[in-house]
Amino acid sequence: MKYAAQWNKKPMNTIYDDLTRRKISGAAKCHIRRKRAGMCPVCGKPAGVGIMCPKHARQARERQRRRTGARRRYLFARSYQEAR
Numbered sequence: 490m491k492y493a494a495q496w497n498k499k500p501m502n503t504i505y506d507d508l509t510r511r512k513i514s515g516a517a518k519c520h521i522r523r524k525r526a527g528m529c530p531v532c533g534k535p536a537g538v539g540i541m542c543p544k545h546a547r548q549a550r551e552r553q554r555r556r557t558g559a560r561r562r563y564l565f566a567r568s569y570q571e572a573r
Contacts, residue, residue: 538567 503509508518520530528535529542537543546568554562562569 538570543568 504522506522508521511518523530523533524540529545530540531545532542534542537546539546541549550566550568553559
């Protein structure tokens, strides 16, 4: 066991904040941190008026329409306004 001493060391790039000791996945922590910073939780680009960038807001909207079976669109929704 040549490298046994290295296994006990903490990684250098650990982020220490209120989410560090919580029992949630790393991806969930990353999403929460991105939302707090005003970035899209999916890609990390700056968020528009909502919590996502226009591209991912559009995808989420259409995914929700398919899931609920909606046929009509609310054209004054924020995700439509940002897409223009």
